[in-house]
Structures are given as C-alpha cells and as structure tokens.
Amino acid sequence: CRRSDGEPAKFQPPPKPVIVDKQKQREERRFLSPEFIPPRGRTDPLKFYIERKDMIQRRKVFNIPEFYVGSILAVTTADPYADGKTNRFVGICIQRGGKGLGATFVLRNVIEEQGVEICYELYSPRIQEIKVLKLEKRLDDNLMYLRDALPEYSTFDVNMKPVSHLDYEEIPVNKLQVRMKPKPWSKRWERPKYNIKGIKFELPEKKMKEAQKWSQPWLEFDMLREYDTSKIEEKIWREVNKELKK
Amino acid sequence: MMPIWTKSGEKHAVTLLKVQDCHVLKYISKEDSDGKTAKLVVGGKNVSPFHKTEAEMEIFKEAGVPRKQKVTTFKVTDDAIIKPGTPLYAAHFRPGQFVDVTAKTIGKGFQGVMKRWGFKGQPASHGQTKTHRRPGAISTNKASKVYRGKKMPGKMGNIYRTSFGLKVWRVNTKYDIIYVNGSVPGHTNCLVKVKDTKLPTYKDCNKNPPFPTFFADGDEELPEDLYDEEVFQFTDPSVTYA
Numbered sequence: 001c002r003r004s005d006g007e008p009a010k011f012q013p014p015p016k017p018v019i020v021d022k023q024k025q026r027e028e029r030r031f032l033s034p035e036f037i038p039p040r041g042r043t044d045p046l047k048f049y050i051e052r053k054d055m056i057q058r059r060k061v062f063n064i065p066e067f068y069v070g071s072i073l074a075v076t077t078a079d080p081y082a083d084g085k086t087n088r089f090v091g092i093c094i095q096r097g098g099k100g101l102g103a104t105f106v107l108r109n110v111i112e113e114q115g116v117e118i119c120y121e122l123y124s125p126r127i128q129e130i131k132v133l134k135l136e137k138r139l140d141d142n143l144m145y146l147r148d149a150l151p152e153y154s155t156f157d158v159n160m161k162p163v164s165h166l167d168y169e170e171i172p173v174n175k176l177q178v179r180m181k182p183k184p185w186s187k188r189w190e191r192p193k194y195n196i197k198g199i200k201f202e203l204p205e206k207k208m209k210e211a212q213k214w215s216q217p218w219l220e221f222d223m224l225r226e227y228d229t230s231k232i233e234e235k236i237w238r239e240v241n242k243e244l245k246k
Numbered sequence: 247m248m249p250i251w252t253k254s255g256e257k258h259a260v261t262l263l264k265v266q267d268c269h270v271l272k273y274i275s276k277e278d279s280d281g282k283t284a285k286l287v288v289g290g291k292n293v294s295p296f297h298k299t300e301a302e303m304e305i306f307k308e309a310g311v312p313r314k315q316k317v318t319t320f321k322v323t324d325d326a327i328i329k330p331g332t333p334l335y336a337a338h339f340r341p342g343q344f345v346d347v348t349a350k351t352i353g354k355g356f357q358g359v360m361k362r363w364g365f366k367g368q369p370a371s372h373g374q375t376k377t378h379r380r381p382g383a384i385s386t387n388k389a390s391k392v393y394r395g396k397k398m399p400g401k402m403g404n405i406y407r408t409s410f411g412l413k414v415w416r417v418n419t420k421y422d423i424i425y426v427n428g429s430v431p432g433h434t435n436c437l438v439k440v441k442d443t444k445l446p447t448y449k450d451c452n453k454n455p456p457f458p459t460f461f462a463d464g465d466e467e468l469p470e471d472l473y474d475e476e477v478f479q480f481t482d483p484s485v486t487y488a
Contacts, residue, residue, distance in 0.1 A: 041434075042434060042435065043434055043435070044264075044435060046264070046421065047248075047262055050262070050418070050421065050423065051248060054480055057480040057481060058480040061480065061481065061482070061483060061484075062483070062484060078255065078484065078485055078486050078487050079487070080487040085486065085487045100248065101248055101249050102248070102249045121249070121257075123249075124251060124255075124257070125251050125255060125478045125482075125484050125485040126255045126484065126485050127484060128484050128486070
C-alpha cells in the first residue's frame with residue numbers, strides 16, 4: 001500500500017496496549033464502621049480509646065465484614081436451645097445503632113408470611129459468623145418503613161447464594177422506590193422529619209402538602225447541631241487500620 | 247458505661263471508674279478520732295493550689311502532695327495503716343471483690359412533689375381546677391399539725407448516695423480503671439468514693455486482697471488487665487454451647 005505522495009509507507013509499530021489496573025487506580029476505599037465514631041458529649045476520650053482497643057481485639061479474632069443499611073446478611077449465633085446449638089438467620093439490615101461495644105444491627109425478613117426482626121449485637125461473643133450475601137446501599141439510612149411496606153419488599157430467600165462483590169468497585173446504591181400498604185402506618189413516613197427518599201408515595205397531593213406543614217427548614221442551618229466528624233474519622237481510621245494490620 | 251459479656255454469653259452493664267492521683271494524706275489514731283477505729287484521710291484528683299488559704303493547704307504540705315479536689319476519710323483497722331504520702335492504685339481492688347460506691351447524685355434543682363417523691367398527682371380533666379401536679383392533703387384532722395419530714399417540694403439531688411454490693415469485673419492496671427457492675431450515682435466524670443462492701447452476703451468474697459494496699463514498688467509485676475474468671479476476654483474465640 002502506498003501513501004498519497006508516492007513514497008513507501010514507513011513501518012509504524014502498533015500502539016502499545018495501555019494497561020489500566022483498576023485496583024491500583026482507584027484509591028483505597030476508606031470504610032470506618034459507624035460505631036467507632038464517638039458521640040458528642042463530655043465523656044473522657046480515654047474511655048473511647050479503651051473501648052476501641054477492646055473492639056479491635058475482637059475484630060482480630062472474629063471477622064466483622066463491611067456492610068451498610070440495605071445489605072442482606074446471614075448471621076449464625078450460638079443458641080443453647082436449638083438443634084446443633086447454632087441458629088442461622090438471613091435478613092436485610094434495616095438499622096445500625098449504638099456506639100462502641102454495644103453497637104447493634106437489626107435484620108428483617110418475612111418467614112412463612114410472618115415478619116421477623118432480630119436485633120444483634122456486633123461484638124457479642126455468641127455470634128459465630130456474619131456473612132454478607134449482598135453488599136449494597138439504599139437511599140435511606142433507616143429502613144424502618146419496610147414494616148409498613150408490602151411484604152414482598154422484605155422477603156429474602158433463606159438459602160440465597162452470596163452475590164460476589166469485587167474489592168475495588170464502588171458499593172451499588174439500590175434506588176428502589178418501595179410501595180406501601182394502605183394507611184394507617186406505624187409512623188407518618190410522609191413527614192419531612194424522616195426525610196425518606198425510598199418510598200413511592202401514592203397519597204393525594206393534598207396530603208403531601210399538608211405533611212410539609214411539619215417541615216423545619218431552619219434545622220439544616222442550626223450551627224449548634226453541627227458535628228463535623230471528618231477529622232475524628234481520619235484519625236480513628238488510621239489507628240484502627242494500623243492495629244488490625246499488626 | 248459499657249457492656250461486658252460472661253463466658254456463658256450473658257451481658258452485664260459495667261461502669262468505668264478511674265483512680266486518678268489518689269494519695270493518703272493523714273493518719274488519725276484511734277484516740278484522736280475518739281472512736282473504736284483509726285482513720286485515714288485520702289485525697290483524690292489533683293487541682294491547682296492557688297485558690298485555697300494557707301491553713302487549708304497545710305494537710306497537703308505535710309504529706310508532700312499537690313492539692314486534691316476531694317478529701318474523704320476511711321475507717322481503718324490498726325493493721326491496715328498506711329504512711330501518709332503513699333499513692334493508691336486501682337490494683338488495690340481485684341476482680342471478684344464486691345464494692346460500695348458513694349457519690350453526690352445529679353442535682354435536679356427545685357422539683358415538685360411528683361418528680362421528687364413519685365406522687366400520683368391529679369387527673370388531667372373531669373373538672374380539676376388548676377390542680378394536676380399538687381400534693382393534695384398534707385395531714386389528717388386529728389393530728390392538727392404537719393409531721394416533721396413530710397414529703398413536700400424542694401431541692402432534689404446533689405446529695406450523697408451509695409450503691410451497695412457492686413461486683414468488680416475487671417481492673418486495668420495501666421490506666422488505673424476499675425470496671426464495676428451496674429450503675430453508680432453521679433454524673434459522668436464526677437468524683438466517687440469506693441469502699442469494700444458492708445453487706446454480710448459478700449463477706450467471704452473479698453479473699454486475699456492486696457493488704458494493706460497495692461504498692462507499685464516493682465516487686466510484683468501485674469499484667470495490664472486483670473479479669474474475673476467468668477468474664478469473656480476478647481482474645482478468646484466465640485462462645486459455643488457444647
């Protein structure tokens with residue numbers, strides 16, 4: 001093949017393949033479990049330091065995986081009154097509460113048309129294994145509204161296979177909008193104080209407008225309520241990582 | 247307050263008490279205290295020496311110790327006398343002992359009779375005129391006087407109260423912290439007095455304590471954490487029921 005000016009084509013070596021190593025490219029994802037962050041108060045920081053030492057010690061012996069509200073977990077606990085002395089429960093995490101050693105998480109599932117919620121303590125010695133079957137986030141931090149949603153949104157297969165999740169990928173956010181049972185609900189979820197984004201409200205416009213009467217737009221500007229945890233989180237994350245790698 | 251788990255999987259709530267710069271200040275002999283027992287004056291947390299008169303600072307000067315925020319007396323038998331100026335550590339208490347904790351309760355200010363004494367008050371409706379949280383009658387007709395000590399509104403809290411028979415689950419010798427079962431009177435970071443129990447049921451439980459106290463001379467090397475036998479330590483694997 002000849003070029004347009006009549007000279008023989010010079011040998012052009014093929015372009016070198018650009019290897020994009022996603023693992024190294026993506027910054028190491030910094031996840032700090034929310035129970036490590038100390039609450040605002042007048043307690044001595046020494047108390048939090050000692051509690052953190054105990055928590056890290058427990059994490060060295062027993063693996064507590066990273067999970068968020070909305071991920072599906074399978075927990076096996078030791079039960080003196082069950083066959084085989086262990087009890088396995090699969091459910092979606094609807095709430096993570098408590099700080100320090102008393103941190104808890106609530107798992108919800110519907111078994112044989114009966115809704116069941118179990119509140120487990122993360123650092124209890126009776127827990128034998130915590131396995132994350134599906135790691136994902138939802139639009140809210142608190143999924144208590146699943147109690148008033150249609151049962152299909154809370155049913156999960158007990159023998160579900162774990163969905164693989166690669167280390168470097170970002171956590172998928174499930175933008176599911178849940179349909180609710182007819183009112184009355186246990187809480188008035190349409191009110192702005194709950195700030196729920198994951199419900200498909202099928203209420204008339206008039207009711208939604210009436211619910212906005214209870215909005216408190218000054219709350220987000222209240223400076224006394226601000227609690228900036230970014231620097232505290234950095235310090236604690238570094239400390240926890242250093243100890244766990246030892 | 248923190249949770250603590252036993253080896254059988256039960257959870258107990260625990261209060262952390264820190265032993266902060268405790269020194270023995272003075273020894274009062276049996277005859278001086280005009281009683282049957284000798285007394286030892288002990289002082290707590292260190293504070294600045296500039297806001298007290300010279301006369302009050304004398305006790306601290308004699309013992310050679312910085313000024314303490316709290317000063318209490320302990321009644322002591324003759325064989326447990328300690329020289330003034332010795333520091334006291336958390337290892338004085340060992341896990342498995344039982345302890346009484348005294349402190350000033352949280353002050354609630356001037357409170358009404360329903361909060362202070364737990365009176366039932368009056369109904370909210372059905373014709374009550376301006377009477378919903380009042381004490382009602384304060385005495386009978388025959389008595390024609392009000393008895394002394396009648397429960398009435400007044401200042402609530404900020405008085406010394408004791409919780410008895412609290413078990414010591416764990417002692418941290420590095421930071422001088424005692425883990426005591428249950429709750430303790432007082433707000434967070436308040437000063438507290440810890441004594442051996444006076445309850446007769448736990449008389450036999452305080453066996454072989456460090457007597458008269460734990461001296462950090464370097465003779466005895468204690469591990470950083472002392473646990474009770476039943477406490478689940480986080481270095482062990484999870485609890486299983488065989």
